[in-house]
Amino acid sequence: MTKILAVDDSTSMRQMVTFTLKGAGYDVIEAADGQEAFDKAKGDQVDLVLSDVNMPVMDGITLIKSLRGLDSYKFTPMLMLTTESAGDKKMEGKAAGATGWIVKPFNPDQLLSTIKKVLG
Amino acid sequence: MSIDLSQFHQVFFEESFEGLDAMESNLLELECETVDSEVINTIFRAAHSIKGGSGTFGFTEIAEFTHILETLLDEIREGSRNLTVDMVDLFLQSVDCLREMMQQIQDGTEVEKDTPKELAQAFEKYLNSENSENNVSDSSGTRVGDASSTVGSEAEARTEAGDTNGAGVVVAPGGRRWEIKFRPNVDMLRTGNEPARMFRELDSLGHYHCKVDTSQLSKFSALEPESSFLAWNISLSGDVSREQIEEVFEWVADDCELLIEEIQSEEAGIVAVDESKVDELKIDELKIDERKVESNESKVAEIGATEARSAETNVTDAAESDDPDTKQEAIKAKKESGKAKENSSIRVGTEKIDSLVNLVGELVITQSMLSQIGEDFTVEDLSRLKEGLGQLEHNTRDLQESVLRIRMLPINFTFSRFPRLIRDLSRQLDKKVELKIIGEETELDKTVMEKIGDPIVHLVRNSMDHGLESPEVRLAAGKDETGLLTLSAYHQGGNIVIQVKDDGAGLNKERILQKAVENGLVGEKETLSAEQINDLVFRPGFSTASEITDVSGRGVGMDVVRRNIQELNGTVEVVSEEGKGCVFTIRLPLTLAILDGQLIRVGDCTYILPLVSIIESLQVEPELVSHVAGGCEVLSLRDEYIPIVNLWDTFKVEPDSKSIEDSILIVLESENHKVGLVVDELMAQQQVVIKSMETNYERVGGVSGATILGDGRVSLILDIVGIVKMAGTQASERGKVLDFPSKHKAA
Structure with missing residues (x-):
């Protein structure tokens, strides 16, 4: 089963994302910050990373950068969940190795259609 | 697939209230001159999460208000604006306001609009004023970017809606033809962007044909599998707009050379070009408009942006469902979730649940042991039976304690509101006060906690008003000009002891006695011990305050404090030393149930x-x-x-x-x-x-x-x-x- 790592410090957002993805048949691993996500991703290879940007302990951009540094995550799609409207966070994320982004607020359908596009 | 988002509302409210609490306590820490970046980051993060969540769950009022607040926070965080005490005040008021709005939404009542509007205007003032001297380019730069990206996301929303409804996208009649030249940069693959994904998406848009350009492909020996050397020439035909194609390549726009050209077909061509231009024009106009308005009249601009944003949300909403009935249902759903809230929930750490499960497991083992003894019981089994019963007693007690522990919360839930109270009161009373909190992790039953808040608030107000002196008086008395108020909590036996201590003037015994005699509480010739005199302050209708202030009222407080505490099976007493301060000690049972x-x-x-x-x-x-x-x-x-x-x-x-x-x-x-x-x-x-x-x-x-x-x-x-x-x-x-x-x- 396709495994997705969902990272967000907001429980409600994380629950919503997880619920949506699980409902669509994906296997979901949750993490509340970048560090937790990094540790989990190292131990358990995932097929896609979906991460919030602004988080305590380790932010999403650092997470993506750290994961890209691992051999097993060189080509894994990694998407940022971002409300940063200014765009520089997106660019910062891209520079760190993010595949793309989903702009908050989004609804479950938008989330799923993007995920499906990326995973094919 | 449609998902009922209201199931996440409760969690969203809980975490938002926690976020607001965190904002408040961190804002209070910010008062010092130097802005601690970690603190301001925490505040920003909390506001940011609330904004993101409220947007996602459809609470536009909150999302809009938090957005303005966040903009100012961001400028402070980036260092492009200095934090002032008035700003902290405004942020604190906003926290109150958000709390109120959140509560109203949760209860399903009408959300108040005036306060957020006023506060938003105050924020606007900051965002536009002063800044014009130092950071003009800076701020206007971000804001224009902001506006245009709002437009951008509106376009996105439209396309999304187009996918499901087939409405909202400008489509030329008869289809259009596009030539797309796509040459990824060498390391595009390293961001996880597969060209195959883009081809799949193009395929879903219309009929496409693709030619590979291998001219840049290096020799086999020099070939790096992680790099991309290929380019593609794609022709696409169908009811496809430029935006749709651009969206396919949105994530890699900076990682490739991309050329999208429309091929003019004889009949439909002109119309198509026109429409696509009009489309672009619209967006450009909007950008320019915003920019103009921005530079001229910022308030109007904000309203414009707000409208754009709310339009965006409307589109998203519409995509989920169709109009008026949904609103009604949403309100109903909100009301229902509001009702559910009245049953109030409690957050329990998993370790507490684990220990409970563990204990139930033990209980089951004891039970099966006992029933085994009971099956064919002889007198010889008596000692085993006793042992089993002893174990049962042990299990039951452990289980009882564990279950009670679930209801226990750290008293910080009550204490956390005091830094704010002290801050507001000390400004109001013109006194300098430092608050010290000890033992905030001490646990207490939730019901007791809910009921003890008000009495403690009263004691604290009382200490602030009557106990602690003004800086001048303190200096004259040889004390530090900043008064110290200590809130502490600890366990003692089966009780929790909560103390409110100040280093103020202490109770004035002569005055208390005189007043008590005046009121007929004490006979003129009676001699009372110091403790008895102090205890008089808990009598109904007793106040020694020489003038009545709106902080601690008219002396109708202390007797109520004592009564409330007694209702919880607790006691309250006061020890005072004149000139040194006084200590109110509340003793409460840990739980009301046992x-x-x-x-x-x-x-x-x-x-x-x-x-x-x-x-x-x-x-x-x-x-x-x-x-x-x-x-x-x-x-x-x-x-x-x-x-x-x-x-x-x-x-x-x-x-x-x-x-x-x-x-x-x-x-x-x-x-x-x-x-x-x-x-x-x-x-x-x-x-x-x-x-x-x-x-x-x-x-x-x-x-x-x-x-x-x-x-x-x-x-x-x-x-x-x-x-x-x-x-x-x-x-x-x-x-x-x-x-x-x-x-x-x-x-």
């Missing part, structure tokens, strides 16, 4: 006394009992005279013996006064589950509740203060006077 009780017997009746109130029990020598004026009995115990209450007399039951030397006297303390209770026998000590008299029967004097004993009988839990009152009334009816409290030191 009481550590001492079983006592008088005749046929078994009663229960709260164990905490028992000081000692003794057999009395008759010569130590003296009859004072009015016929009341007192016991001379060490240095004190203690009034004696015969329980058999008060409750009118037949005792084993009416003579005191055959009975047992239990010395109890309640409300700082001692009293001796005469009973026939002291029995076991045990924890009892309190059943309310009011719920099950009616209020009975001298009894605070009831419980069911192991043998199934009902036993009454005694209310010591009530019993003393009853005894006093009975005595005075008989012409005796039992004055309680009366604890005069023996001469």
